[in-house]
Amino acid sequence: MTFDAAGALWGLLVLPLIVLLYTLRARRQDVPVSTLILWQRARRDLAAHRPARQFERNLLLLLQLLAVTLIVLALARPHLALPGAGTAPTVIVIDTSASMQATDEPPSRFAVAAARARDVAAAAGGEVMLIAAGPRPSVVVPFADPILARGALTRLRPTDGPGRLDQAITLALGQRPGGARPRVEVFTDRAGAAIPGVAYHTVGRATRNIGIVGVTVERDADAAVVVVQVQNAGDASERVPVVVALEGRRVQARTVTVAARSIASFSVPVSGAGVVRIELAVDDVLGVDNVAHAVVGTPPPRVIVAGVPDRVLIEALEAIPVRVSPAQRVTPEALAVADVVILNRTPPVDLPPGNYLLLGTAASNLPVGITGTVRVGEVLRWSTRHPVMRYVNLGDVTIGEALRLEPRGGEVLAEGATPLIWAYDGDGVRAVVTAFPLEQSDLPLRVGFPIFLSNALSWLGGTERLAQAGDTVTIPSGSLAEATVTGPDGVEQRLPASGGRVVLPAVERVGLYAVRIGDRELRVAVNPAAEESVIAPLSPGTVRSEAAPGDSERTRQAWRFFLVLAAVVVIAEWLLWLRTLPKTGPGGRAPRLLRPWRTHG
Incomplete structure (x- = not known):
């Protein structure tokens, strides 16, 4: 037997009180009389029936105790397994x-x-x-x-x-x-x-719901562009008012028309730095997907460039913009403050945990081998889905000599006669490798080169981050051992770094997360999961x-059974109490309780 309200069982403590009150009931009083002749027969009858009378008095007490016990058990709301019931988990x-x-x-x-x-x-x-x-x-x-x-x-x-x-x-x-x-x-x-x-x-x-299902940030040297996707999961077209604000200051208010069961996109240029809040002014049954955030205008990533000096590379980096620090060699102290390290035609070495862009070289501890060089010519295929290759067109790029790469993992982003651009993320190292040196290609002369650099640096270690609820967020930590994360609810927690990464596993709440790693702080905007906006x-x-x-x-709820049984016991106790009353009262009249009612007519 189990109880829903087990606290009601404390009511059983009233049972000793009932017994105490019963012992304090009224006693007979001694009264002097003139003669005992008339009482002899009454005394004999009383002595003959005393055991039965004593039993009746004790039975009244037992019935009262039983009634109280049953009432308390009913108040505890028991669940009772019926005879023959199993115990299947x-x-x-x-x-x-x-x-x-x-x-x-x-x-x-x-x-x-x-x-x-x-x-x-x-x-x-x-x-x-x-x-x-x-x-x-x-x-x-x-x-x-x-x-x-x-x-x-x-x-x-x-x-x-x-x-x-x-x-x-x-x-x-x-x-x-x-x-x-x-x-x-x-x-x-x-x-x-x-x-x-x-x-x-x-x-x-319900099936009707309008929600934000996508937020991305594209940036250049002057401003950021926030791209928003709004989904209508209902069966009718909707006109949705949208308000976009930067740090509480309204940037744009507009109305977006979204067809039934479709997605509409719009973009908002944002000048300045801070948190962008996008809010749908809509009345529907799900509110969590009506608000989203993005972080814009954060400090540009810190980049260390080592290896063969290249003026074209430095100028392209300064135009993105990033903070560039040339270095003869990469020290642990430099790794601790750098977001990305660029190695230009350096000899292959073991890379410590960190983020790397390798131009015309590779690393001995990456799952990619070098088996000589090869003449390439044109690029045959390239990815359009990976963040590094977004908006990058390699169709008119010509490449001379390149390293012959043999990847054993990671992802090939572009290839011709050999894999030309390769990305890897694992064991504390995130890297993008180009098999060709810049001087062996006309890519630096193309419009896609600064876009490629910007995408690569953003993927490798950019400080503007977006995620969806349920995602695992990975943040580079360099050589530092831990990070402090403050969630949307203001609760602060320390997370250890492993392999040069701090991992926020499957974030469950939307909003802004502040991550402090050493003297650096970045913010991650976690937005609603897109698939949750379809609520049918x-x-x-x-x-x-x-x-x-x-x-x-x-099993069965048993409280009603105990309550009915308590009522039966109370009625039985009352009837038994009536039997204990004398048949006639003073003056030969029956007690009032037992007299029949009289009607006046």
Whole structure:
């Protein structure tokens, strides 16, 4: 038996008080009379019936104690397993994604799902496990008494990120407590494909929602351009008022028309430095995707250039702009303050943790080999999706001699007769390698060269960062051992650096994160996850959980049973008390309680 309100059991302390009051009941008084002749027969009758009378008095006390006990048990709201009920374990998976914050089912989808999940936990015949299906599915409560799962469901809150429901269900199906297969109960607004052995409980009704699904920042030497994408997940076209502000100062207010089930984009030039806030003035059921942020105008990255001096390279870097520091060699002290190190035609060396742009060279500890040189000619293929190659056109670029690269990992961004541009991120090193020296190519004469440099430096170690809720944010830390991160809620935490990186794992809240590494501070804007703006509920259809044979799926709430039984005991006690009263009162009249009512007519 389990209790929802176990605190009510303290009411049992009233039982000793009832016993105490019973011992203080009224006693007979001695009264002198003139003769005992008339009392002899009465005394004999009293002596003959005294055991029964004593039993009646004790039975009244027992019935009173039993009635109070039953009432207290009813107030504790017990759940009682019926005869023959099994003890099958139960795994409850609850979706904690951002869309569960929608208010189409008041007060929210998550609140409704949590209430239903608490009912399932209360009715469980065995132990209950609770799994939260957020950006990182996790076990909130291992197999334990259902009371613990019910309490955790009361405290649990949805995140601002996506829900990895499939991973959470896989985790649930893999549980085998005591070798038994558990029942899996899933509470979500987007169920996906039906899975045998899983019971789904779907919440949500609305489909209309307008949200920000993308924010990017493009910059040049003079200003930044913030590009915003707005999605309409509903079935009708919407006119959406948008306000863009920089550090609280309005930059632009406009109305964007978004067709049904489509995305509209617009750009806003921003002059100055600080935090840009984009807000949709729209009334819908999901508010978390109506606001987004971007950080613009942050100090340009600090770049160290080592190796063969190249005037064209320095001029291109100064035009981006970046803070350039030429160096004869790269020291640990220089690495600690540099965002990116550029190595121009240096001999291959082992690279310590950091961010590197290697021009016409490679490194011995990178997963790429050099097997001589090759004549290239033109570039045959290049990526358009990688951040380093965004807006870069290599179609008219001619290359002479280049290193013959043989990558064993990473990603090839451009290739001709050999891989020409290669990117790698791992083991504390983030690097972009060009197989050709700049003087062996006409790329420095093309419009795409400064764009390529800007993209590469931004990807390698730029200080303007954007992420979506649920993303893992990786920040270069150089040779420093830790960083201090302050979240949108103002809570500060210290994170250790590993391999020259500080990792913020699967950030769950949107807003601004301030990261301090040594004497440097940068801000990361975490915006809503794009997939969470589509809030139309999905149901897999009718799916039944397959419980283990012989196991009962439910127990019963027993408080009503205890309450009815208490009422029966109270009535029985009252009837027994009536029997203890004398048949007639003074003057030969029956006690008032036993006399029939008289009507006047």
